[in-house]
Amino acid sequence: MTDSIKISALRANCILGVDKAERLAPQPVEIHVTLEVDLEKAGKSDRVTDTIDYKHLANSVTSAVESSSYRLIEALADRIADVCLSESPALAIEVEVRKPNALARAEWAGVTIRRSRRLRS
Numbered sequence: 001m002t003d004s005i006k007i008s009a010l011r012a013n014c015i016l017g018v019d020k021a022e023r024l025a026p027q028p029v030e031i032h033v034t035l036e037v038d039l040e041k042a043g044k045s046d047r048v049t050d051t052i053d054y055k056h057l058a059n060s061v062t063s064a065v066e067s068s069s070y071r072l073i074e075a076l077a078d079r080i081a082d083v084c085l086s087e088s089p090a091l092a093i094e095v096e097v098r099k100p101n102a103l104a105r106a107e108w109a110g111v112t113i114r115r116s117r118r119l120r121s
Helices: 041-044 052-068 073-086
Strands: 005-016 029-035 092-100 108-116
Touching: 005 052, 005 073, 029 052, 029 073, 052 073, 073 092, 073 108
Parallel strands: none
Antiparallel strands: 005 029, 029 092, 092 108
16 A cells, blocks of 8 residues: 555654653643555545545644653654554554653654554554
């Protein structure tokens, strides 16, 4: 399948990091999500009920992120994937989480994970 829905540069704040200073206050993260989904029905019907309501999904992701506290970006990305798979009919998902200014000499550090409904039990 080649159809996908993308949410790019969704911004949220959460407690994220290993160092004590990183855990004192929420920090910004940037989230990119690609959902693999069959869009043929929605393309023909022009009805939101035949696709993924990305506004609702973005709100769910933001809420999950902003109420979270993780040491690792990997754990946050996995949580986002779980939210997306549980709240949508997506067959697979790619989640990229970027943490701005995580490194002194880099714009951001981040991870990209891929999860599939076929691989989860």
